[in-house]
Amino acid sequence: MNQEIPQEELADLEISFTLNGCQVHVSIKPWETALDIIRNKFQLTGAKEGCGIGECGACTIVMDGKAVNGCLILAAQLDGRTIETVEGLSSNGAMNYLQKAFLDKGVVQCGFCTPGMLMSAKALLDECDRPSKGRITNALSGNLCRCAGYVQIIDAVEEAVAIKLKDAGDPAENR
């Protein structure tokens, strides 16, 4: 006979992972999601809970280089992984190339979707220096925005590519 164990009787789990470059150790409940603990235990509130069911992308974080929905990942799955959130993009208060491009193109309106968009774009640009428009569109296809036009968001990622290449000294971007 299947007997349900009350939640309060389930033991906490101990996990360790790298969060925005720092090694962290945390005690979690077995049912908590990655999004729960990133927001509630580490107070990194950039990733948002929009739908909670993998539809909107507002909760996007980067896990081992891939953009994932924090609402669909159990916190236990973070053990041993490398996690990046939007808070890790800037350095000493200076915006990174993606943040600059999003600002330049005026794509941040209510801003609810922006952290997720940035992290999906980051995962793409870490993997590919010169993604095509089609590839950018595909990478952002899981991120919904109810305010700004998607055209401007894709333009912003293209501008970010140019800024990144220029910063890296690409002659084609320095003409």
Ligand code: FES
């Ligand atoms: S909150 Fe995770 S996809 Fe919507």
Ligand code: FES
């Ligand atoms: S800027 Fe409001 S949802 Fe995208």
